[in-house]
Amino acid sequence: MPQTRRHSALEAIANVAIGYGIAVATQAAVFPLFGLHASAGQHLAIGLIFTAVSLARSYALRRLFNRIR
Template sequence: MALASRQAIDSPSIPIFGLHTTLAQNLQMGLLFTCVSLARSFLLRRLFEAIRVRGVR
């Protein structure tokens, strides 16, 4: 879902900034950003869970 929405948004908008990417490059960037987003969500969830557990004492 994220890759499809990114493709739909980026295809018309990236050339406005003078950048031209192929479909493969666009999908690779989307996959990279998706992985970073998942990692960030995981780490933040763990951080706030650790804060919550320590604060219960």
């Protein structure tokens, strides 16, 4: 049975939210290993930027593969 649009949207939102949380937590853990120190707000902003780039990349690849198919 194909996935409904609503279910696809919920899946995409969950994927982005979880990815954002993982990105921010990873930055907070890894940055100090390289001598980089950022505030919680800076970590959230950096995570948001990378999340936006990831969404754009994912969308572009999905459209490309749909065109190829």
